[in-house]
Amino acid sequence: MKLDILAIGVHPDDVELGCSGTLINEIKRGKKAGIVDLTQGELGTRGNIETRYQEAARSAMIIGVSIRENLKMRDGFFCNDEEHQLKLIRVIRKYQPDIVIGNILHDRHPDHGRAGHLISTSCFLSGLSKVETLDEAGKLQQRWRPAYVLHYLQDWYHEPDLLIDISDVFEQRMESIKAYSTQFHVSSSSDEGPQTYISTPDFLESVISRARMLGKKIGVKFAEGFITEKKIGIRNLDALIQNET
16 A cells, blocks of 8 residues: 555654644645554553553544554663664655654753654665565555655654645544543543653643644644655745735
8 A cells, every 4th residue: 555644653642642633634635645654652651552552543543544554672771773674665756755753863862862863764764775675565655755755753842844734624633632631631540550741731732832833833723743754845836825914
């Protein structure tokens, strides 16, 4: 299955927090999108591997993605090395996405930045014919390089290169995040288990506040921001969002 967009997150819920609104937008426009989680989030304080899979599947249905895979890299200890690059290259060549959206390149959680660089490196190497990989049937894969690699904002703020209006799908986006009921404060039962940085009510409030702040920059209610690895052009000025005056 060829995908238009492949979103990659090192932990289940990274994609939801970073770019689920954009994915929902594009899926509603008829695009095919998928999610790949690099790890099972097994080092997370709350929940476990089983609950993370259940929550990821529930969220995938809310977003409407065509596929969701987990590469089962070791949470906290994976590397941007040949072994992990080849594992990710196989997935990139399998789905041949035009756009890859992945973790930010530098962040509070060291996994985020390490994953961002792994994604960036793998997307480049995937376009080299002399880097050989085999598919599940043992057949040589064709080289494939996405046209664009975007990195979504995570904990630390980075001034975005690209802002996407998600106002019309914001509630659906928040539902995809709240599908991770062991991780975030979504009800009184969310208080069960040790309190973490992301399990307080304030964390989800900060998620909403950032989307509102990014939206204000382009004159809409809510937006998601991205760092780009190369300049993005438009075909005509009609593609520009017109701010209200």
